[in-house]
Amino acid sequence: MNNQDAVLQLKDVHVSYKSGDEQLNVLRGADFSLVQGEIVALVAPSGTGKSTLLHVSGLLEKPAQGEIFINDKNTAKLSEKERTLLRLRSIGFVYQFHHLLPEFSALENVMMPQMIDKKSKSEAKQKATEWLKKFDLGHRINHQPGKLSGGEKQRVAIARALANSPHILLADEPTGNLDTKTADHVFDLLLNVVRQERLAALIVTHNNELASKMDRVMTLQEGKIVPFNL
Ligand code: ADP
Numbered sequence: 001m002n003n004q005d006a007v008l009q010l011k012d013v014h015v016s017y018k019s020g021d022e023q024l025n026v027l028r029g030a031d032f033s034l035v036q037g038e039i040v041a042l043v044a045p046s047g048t049g050k051s052t053l054l055h056v057s058g059l060l061e062k063p064a065q066g067e068i069f070i071n072d073k074n075t076a077k078l079s080e081k082e083r084t085l086l087r088l089r090s091i092g093f094v095y096q097f098h099h100l101l102p103e104f105s106a107l108e109n110v111m112m113p114q115m116i117d118k119k120s121k122s123e124a125k126q127k128a129t130e131w132l133k134k135f136d137l138g139h140r141i142n143h144q145p146g147k148l149s150g151g152e153k154q155r156v157a158i159a160r161a162l163a164n165s166p167h168i169l170l171a172d173e174p175t176g177n178l179d180t181k182t183a184d185h186v187f188d189l190l191l192n193v194v195r196q197e198r199l200a201a202l203i204v205t206h207n208n209e210l211a212s213k214m215d216r217v218m219t220l221q222e223g224k225i226v227p228f229n230l
Protein backbone atom coordinates (compact mmCIF):
# COMPACT_ATOMS: atom_id res chain seq x y z
CA MET A 1 0.00 0.00 0.00
CA ASN A 2 1.16 3.49 -0.78
CA ASN A 3 1.01 6.19 1.78
CA GLN A 4 -1.08 8.67 -0.24
CA ASP A 5 0.17 11.69 1.68
CA ALA A 6 3.85 10.84 1.36
CA VAL A 7 5.97 13.14 -0.76
CA LEU A 8 8.88 10.71 -0.45
CA GLN A 9 8.56 7.02 0.13
CA LEU A 10 11.20 4.29 0.17
CA LYS A 11 10.13 0.67 -0.03
CA ASP A 12 12.50 -2.17 0.75
CA VAL A 13 15.51 -0.28 -0.60
CA HIS A 14 18.78 -2.16 -0.93
CA VAL A 15 22.14 -0.66 -1.85
CA SER A 16 25.46 -2.53 -1.91
CA TYR A 17 28.98 -1.54 -2.83
CA LYS A 18 31.83 -3.74 -3.99
CA SER A 19 35.05 -3.27 -2.12
CA GLY A 20 37.66 -5.64 -3.49
CA ASP A 21 36.22 -9.15 -3.29
CA GLU A 22 33.78 -8.20 -0.59
CA GLN A 23 30.29 -6.89 -0.99
CA LEU A 24 29.24 -4.21 1.45
CA ASN A 25 25.48 -4.30 1.98
CA VAL A 26 24.79 -0.76 3.18
CA LEU A 27 21.00 -0.50 2.89
CA ARG A 28 19.19 -3.78 3.50
CA GLY A 29 15.50 -3.18 3.20
CA ALA A 30 15.14 0.48 4.12
CA ASP A 31 11.51 1.60 4.43
CA PHE A 32 10.65 5.18 5.07
CA SER A 33 8.09 7.82 4.28
CA LEU A 34 7.97 11.54 4.63
CA VAL A 35 4.83 13.67 4.37
CA GLN A 36 4.50 17.31 3.41
CA GLY A 37 5.56 19.69 6.14
CA GLU A 38 7.37 17.01 8.14
CA ILE A 39 10.96 17.45 9.28
CA VAL A 40 12.86 14.28 10.12
CA ALA A 41 16.35 14.00 11.60
CA LEU A 42 18.58 11.08 10.69
CA VAL A 43 21.17 10.36 13.37
CA ALA A 44 23.51 7.38 13.00
CA PRO A 45 27.22 6.60 13.36
CA SER A 46 29.64 7.26 10.54
CA GLY A 47 29.67 4.66 7.79
CA THR A 48 26.16 3.34 8.44
CA GLY A 49 24.75 4.59 5.14
CA LYS A 50 23.24 8.03 5.86
CA SER A 51 24.71 9.66 2.77
CA THR A 52 23.81 6.62 0.68
CA LEU A 53 20.22 6.92 1.89
CA LEU A 54 20.10 10.60 0.95
CA HIS A 55 21.62 9.91 -2.47
CA VAL A 56 19.07 7.25 -3.37
CA SER A 57 16.24 9.41 -1.96
CA GLY A 58 17.46 12.31 -4.08
CA LEU A 59 17.61 10.11 -7.20
CA LEU A 60 21.36 10.61 -7.44
CA GLU A 61 21.92 6.88 -7.14
CA LYS A 62 19.73 3.91 -8.07
CA PRO A 63 19.01 1.18 -5.54
CA ALA A 64 19.85 -2.42 -6.45
CA GLN A 65 16.42 -3.42 -5.21
CA GLY A 66 13.33 -1.65 -3.92
CA GLU A 67 11.39 1.40 -4.97
CA ILE A 68 11.45 5.12 -4.42
CA PHE A 69 8.28 7.12 -4.82
CA ILE A 70 8.24 10.88 -5.15
CA ASN A 71 4.68 12.20 -4.80
CA ASP A 72 3.32 8.77 -5.51
CA LYS A 73 5.36 8.49 -8.70
CA ASN A 74 7.47 5.35 -8.92
CA THR A 75 10.84 6.73 -9.95
CA ALA A 76 12.11 3.35 -11.20
CA LYS A 77 9.81 3.75 -14.17
CA LEU A 78 11.18 7.13 -15.23
CA SER A 79 13.65 7.76 -18.02
CA GLU A 80 16.98 9.36 -17.15
CA LYS A 81 15.67 12.69 -18.47
CA GLU A 82 12.51 12.47 -16.37
CA ARG A 83 14.54 11.63 -13.27
CA THR A 84 16.78 14.64 -13.84
CA LEU A 85 13.79 16.95 -14.25
CA LEU A 86 12.04 15.57 -11.18
CA ARG A 87 15.23 16.02 -9.17
CA LEU A 88 15.69 19.56 -10.42
CA ARG A 89 12.13 20.63 -9.59
CA SER A 90 11.13 18.56 -6.58
CA ILE A 91 14.27 18.01 -4.52
CA GLY A 92 16.71 20.43 -2.93
CA PHE A 93 20.03 19.02 -1.77
CA VAL A 94 22.40 20.55 0.76
CA TYR A 95 25.81 19.03 1.50
CA GLN A 96 28.18 19.48 4.41
CA PHE A 97 30.48 21.45 2.12
CA HIS A 98 28.76 24.21 0.23
CA HIS A 99 29.89 23.23 -3.31
CA LEU A 100 29.27 26.75 -4.58
CA LEU A 101 30.84 27.74 -7.88
CA PRO A 102 33.72 30.02 -6.82
CA GLU A 103 33.80 32.26 -9.88
CA PHE A 104 30.12 33.19 -9.63
CA SER A 105 28.43 35.57 -7.20
CA ALA A 106 26.03 34.41 -4.49
CA LEU A 107 23.17 35.64 -6.67
CA GLU A 108 24.40 33.75 -9.75
CA ASN A 109 24.91 30.58 -7.71
CA VAL A 110 21.31 30.71 -6.47
CA MET A 111 20.04 31.53 -9.98
CA MET A 112 21.81 28.47 -11.43
CA PRO A 113 19.16 25.76 -10.82
CA GLN A 114 16.49 28.01 -12.28
CA MET A 115 18.61 28.77 -15.35
CA ILE A 116 19.16 25.01 -15.82
CA ASP A 117 15.37 24.66 -15.65
CA LYS A 118 15.17 27.28 -18.44
CA LYS A 119 13.40 29.94 -16.38
CA SER A 120 13.77 33.52 -17.60
CA LYS A 121 16.80 35.37 -16.29
CA SER A 122 14.72 38.17 -14.73
CA GLU A 123 12.46 35.70 -12.93
CA ALA A 124 15.46 33.69 -11.71
CA LYS A 125 17.16 36.87 -10.49
CA GLN A 126 14.09 38.05 -8.61
CA LYS A 127 13.52 34.72 -6.94
CA ALA A 128 17.20 34.23 -6.06
CA THR A 129 17.25 37.69 -4.46
CA GLU A 130 14.17 36.84 -2.39
CA TRP A 131 15.74 33.58 -1.19
CA LEU A 132 18.99 35.24 -0.29
CA LYS A 133 17.08 37.87 1.72
CA LYS A 134 15.24 35.12 3.60
CA PHE A 135 18.66 33.90 4.69
CA ASP A 136 19.76 37.41 5.75
CA LEU A 137 22.10 37.73 2.79
CA GLY A 138 20.54 40.75 1.06
CA HIS A 139 23.78 42.68 1.52
CA ARG A 140 25.95 39.87 0.12
CA ILE A 141 24.28 39.00 -3.15
CA ASN A 142 27.09 40.23 -5.39
CA HIS A 143 29.89 38.65 -3.37
CA GLN A 144 31.72 35.59 -4.64
CA PRO A 145 31.95 32.63 -2.22
CA GLY A 146 35.60 33.44 -1.46
CA LYS A 147 34.48 36.73 0.10
CA LEU A 148 31.88 35.10 2.35
CA SER A 149 32.22 33.53 5.81
CA GLY A 150 31.59 29.79 6.32
CA GLY A 151 28.10 30.41 7.67
CA GLU A 152 27.26 32.77 4.82
CA LYS A 153 28.46 30.27 2.20
CA GLN A 154 26.30 27.55 3.72
CA ARG A 155 23.29 29.90 3.76
CA VAL A 156 23.86 30.59 0.05
CA ALA A 157 24.02 26.83 -0.58
CA ILE A 158 20.69 26.36 1.24
CA ALA A 159 19.11 29.23 -0.71
CA ARG A 160 20.33 27.57 -3.92
CA ALA A 161 18.80 24.23 -2.88
CA LEU A 162 15.44 25.96 -2.38
CA ALA A 163 15.56 28.23 -5.44
CA ASN A 164 13.47 25.97 -7.67
CA SER A 165 10.78 25.68 -4.95
CA PRO A 166 11.27 21.96 -4.31
CA HIS A 167 8.89 20.34 -1.85
CA ILE A 168 11.53 17.99 -0.45
CA LEU A 169 14.76 19.12 1.14
CA LEU A 170 17.55 16.59 1.73
CA ALA A 171 20.43 17.86 3.82
CA ASP A 172 23.57 15.88 4.65
CA GLU A 173 25.10 17.36 7.82
CA PRO A 174 24.36 20.86 6.53
CA THR A 175 26.03 22.62 9.45
CA GLY A 176 28.62 19.95 10.25
CA ASN A 177 31.45 22.09 8.98
CA LEU A 178 30.61 25.21 11.04
CA ASP A 179 31.47 26.27 14.58
CA THR A 180 28.73 25.64 17.15
CA LYS A 181 27.38 29.19 17.33
CA THR A 182 27.26 29.63 13.55
CA ALA A 183 25.80 26.13 13.13
CA ASP A 184 22.96 26.96 15.55
CA HIS A 185 22.17 30.17 13.70
CA VAL A 186 22.22 28.59 10.23
CA PHE A 187 20.19 25.62 11.47
CA ASP A 188 17.50 27.84 13.02
CA LEU A 189 17.22 29.83 9.79
CA LEU A 190 16.97 26.59 7.82
CA LEU A 191 14.26 25.13 10.06
CA ASN A 192 12.27 28.39 10.03
CA VAL A 193 12.25 28.53 6.25
CA VAL A 194 11.42 24.83 5.92
CA ARG A 195 8.45 25.28 8.30
CA GLN A 196 7.28 28.48 6.64
CA GLU A 197 7.31 26.85 3.21
CA ARG A 198 5.76 23.61 4.55
CA LEU A 199 8.54 21.58 2.98
CA ALA A 200 9.27 17.98 3.82
CA ALA A 201 12.84 17.62 5.02
CA LEU A 202 15.22 14.78 5.84
CA ILE A 203 18.24 16.14 7.65
CA VAL A 204 21.34 14.20 8.67
CA THR A 205 23.01 15.52 11.80
CA HIS A 206 25.44 14.33 14.45
CA ASN A 207 24.11 16.85 16.90
CA ASN A 208 21.38 15.52 19.21
CA GLU A 209 20.36 19.00 20.27
CA LEU A 210 19.72 19.97 16.66
CA ALA A 211 17.96 16.66 16.05
CA SER A 212 15.62 17.34 18.97
CA LYS A 213 14.29 20.43 17.16
CA MET A 214 12.82 18.24 14.42
CA ASP A 215 9.48 16.41 14.32
CA ARG A 216 10.94 12.92 14.59
CA VAL A 217 14.31 11.26 14.75
CA MET A 218 15.33 8.13 12.87
CA THR A 219 18.48 6.07 12.77
CA LEU A 220 19.97 3.31 10.62
CA GLN A 221 20.33 -0.13 12.10
CA GLU A 222 21.64 -3.03 10.06
CA GLY A 223 20.68 -1.24 6.89
CA LYS A 224 17.13 -0.47 7.98
CA ILE A 225 15.54 2.79 9.09
CA VAL A 226 14.19 2.69 12.63
CA PRO A 227 12.89 5.29 15.12
CA PHE A 228 15.48 6.72 17.47
CA ASN A 229 15.00 8.00 21.01
CA LEU A 230 17.38 10.81 21.80
P1 ADP B 1 27.58 7.68 6.29
O1 ADP B 1 27.10 8.85 5.49
O2 ADP B 1 26.60 7.20 7.30
O3 ADP B 1 28.91 7.97 6.93
P2 ADP B 1 27.90 6.38 3.71
O4 ADP B 1 26.53 6.25 3.15
O5 ADP B 1 28.74 7.47 3.16
O6 ADP B 1 27.82 6.45 5.31
O7 ADP B 1 28.69 5.04 3.49
C1 ADP B 1 28.24 3.77 4.00
C2 ADP B 1 29.29 2.73 3.70
O8 ADP B 1 29.37 2.52 2.31
C3 ADP B 1 30.69 3.11 4.15
O9 ADP B 1 31.34 1.96 4.60
C4 ADP B 1 31.34 3.64 2.88
O10 ADP B 1 32.71 3.45 2.91
C5 ADP B 1 30.67 2.80 1.81
N1 ADP B 1 30.52 3.50 0.52
C6 ADP B 1 29.81 4.63 0.33
N2 ADP B 1 29.82 5.00 -0.97
C7 ADP B 1 30.57 4.08 -1.61
C8 ADP B 1 30.97 3.88 -2.97
N3 ADP B 1 30.60 4.72 -3.93
N4 ADP B 1 31.74 2.79 -3.23
C9 ADP B 1 32.12 1.94 -2.28
N5 ADP B 1 31.79 2.06 -0.99
C10 ADP B 1 31.02 3.10 -0.65
Ligand code: MG
Binding pocket: 050, 051, 052, 172
Ligand atom coordinates in the same frame (compact mmCIF):
# COMPACT_ATOMS: atom_id res chain seq x y z
MG1 MG C 1 27.84 10.77 5.20
